[in-house]
Amino acid sequence: MTFRKNNNTLKMLRLKLRTSLVLAFSLLMIVFQSCEKEGENEQKVSANGTSRSHHTGQDCMSCHTSGGSGEGWFTIAGSVYDNAKINFYPNTTVNLYTGINGTGTLKCTISGDALGNFYTTQTIDFGSGLYVSVKGTAAPKHMTTAITNGKCNSCHGVSTDKIWTN
Numbered sequence: 001m002t003f004r005k006n007n008n009t010l011k012m013l014r015l016k017l018r019t020s021l022v023l024a025f026s027l028l029m030i031v032f033q034s035c036e037k038e039g040e041n042e043q044k045v046s047a048n049g050t051s052r053s054h055h056t057g058q059d060c061m062s063c064h065t066s067g068g069s070g071e072g073w074f075t076i077a078g079s080v081y082d083n084a085k086i087n088f089y090p091n092t093t094v095n096l097y098t099g100i101n102g103t104g105t106l107k108c109t110i111s112g113d114a115l116g117n118f119y120t121t122q123t124i125d126f127g128s129g130l131y132v133s134v135k136g137t138a139a140p141k142h143m144t145t146a147i148t149n150g151k152c153n154s155c156h157g158v159s160t161d162k163i164w165t166n
Contacts, residue, residue: 044072045120046113048091053117056088057162059153060119076150077119079157080112080134083166088116089136092165096130101142104131124150136165 044064046053060077063070076096080089092112098104107130112118124130129146141164156163 041066041121042072043121044074045122046111046118048111049114051114053113053115053119056116057153057157059151059158060117061151061154064119072119072121074119074121074150075124076108076110076152077117078150078152078163080116080118080136081162081164082136083164085162085164089165090114090116092116092118093135094118095133095135095140096124097133098127098130100131100144100146102131102133102140126150134163134165138166141165 056079058079060070061074062068064072064074064077066073076094078094080092080094081087082089090112091114094110094112095102095106096108096110097106108120108122108124110118110120126148129148131146132143132152133140134143135141152163
């Protein structure tokens with residue numbers, strides 16, 4: 001009888017230990033998963049021919065920023081349209097120069113995707129300002145004022161003309 005009682009006690013202890021370990025492991029997984037989301041900056045870069053982007057024309061960086069709901073914290077992002085400014089322009093090239101009209105040093109090149117969007121999480125030093133050049137199949141279009149941040153769709157299509165090329 002003593003043997004049976006000790007055996008049952010041992011089984012109960014094992015069951016409690018297993019349950020405790022499962023609960024502890026589950027709690028650790030929850031903690032680590034929630035920490036992984038906080039402060040995470042996935043690398044995201046648009047590329048010609050891809051179509052992973054969305055919401056063409058909207059301010060990309062309202063979501064794709066630290067604390068935002070979008071994956072990756074964009075340093076520059078926007079949308080490019082055709083010369084009618086109605087349809088997006090796929091597979092463009094966006095260059096950032098230190099000088100106006102594509103002069104000075106080329107600091108960064110971003111390829112637009114098949115949906116007309118361009119974006120990157122790459123670090124960009126805007127310094128006292130960079131000049132944007134957008135190219136489709138024709139001559140590039142140049143922005144004549146320098147930018148100090150990459151929130152292109154926060155102005156273009158809102159308070160200024162859409163970004164366009166041909």
